[in-house]
Amino acid sequence: MAFEPPRRLVRALGETAPDADGWLDKLPEATQQAVTLRELTVERVQVPGGRSSLVVLVRRADGTPAVLKLAPPRARPESERAALAHWAGLGAVQLLEPFVTEGVLLLERLHPDVSVRSLPEAKALLEAAGTLRRLWVEPPGDHVFETVAERTGRQAEAMRATAEAGVTALVDAALAAREELLAAPPEHRLLHGTFRQSKVLSGERIPWLAVGPDPVVGECAFDLARLVRDRVEDLIASPSGAATTRRRIKRLAESLDVDQERLRGWTLFRAVESGVRALRVGRQQDAELLLEFAGWL
16 A cells, blocks of 8 residues: 555644655655565554654554554654653553664554543543653663753754744743753653643553653653643633633642642743744744743743
8 A cells, every 4th residue: 555644744744854855755665664574464544643753553463453653763763662662551552562673663552543632621631640640750770861951952942043022021931940940850750751632542451541752851840741731722712711721730730749830830931932833833823822821821
């Protein structure tokens, strides 16, 4: 079959990785090679799929359902492989094979169309938070994962370089919060890195499991911050959105033993960073939502 990348993947890589054209050109052939090497039977390409990888639903030679995932180097697939191996299926999707091909992962099949986002909001937050707690473990002693300081340092440089005049006050506040937070981090754990409700899928082995990590090592509040703004479009549309956000921060901080002010600070930084990045690539509506949300913090 033809392994054409979904339009969502092509569009997202065009925004974030303009140099990915070569990888996209080779993707159909690379996917066929990965399928043949592992003697897989292809069911379908997952559509709309992810923003940084091609996801193919397959069956192994013994009939076991699985997922074949191919990602460009920019998406750090080998870092994802190392994190999944360290978690060993506890709280996250299980890796089904050791290293075979760079940038190619064979994973446990979950229910790709059923995430905790399909649950009522209160239940979704509860299940997502419980999943996240299981992921926060000590990193391997010899790990090569990026740290929160390193990742946010790159992001801070991009924010300073590309922020528009109308958002400089928010950018200054976000950068100041980052500096203060990095001065005395309370712990260093292996974090999911890009955790949100849509990254928690229904499974057979365990009811809910995380997928698609971009792992990083640092404090837990950084990982939880992205969850605070889940369903941001609903928050913005609600007349009580700001109050709901404050309650959400308090509830999540208390349920996961995270300092409330540190969670607020990382939520501010990550929302402003995402908003400035959305402006940079022309996603005006997303940027407006994120920056309005950040203004509440």
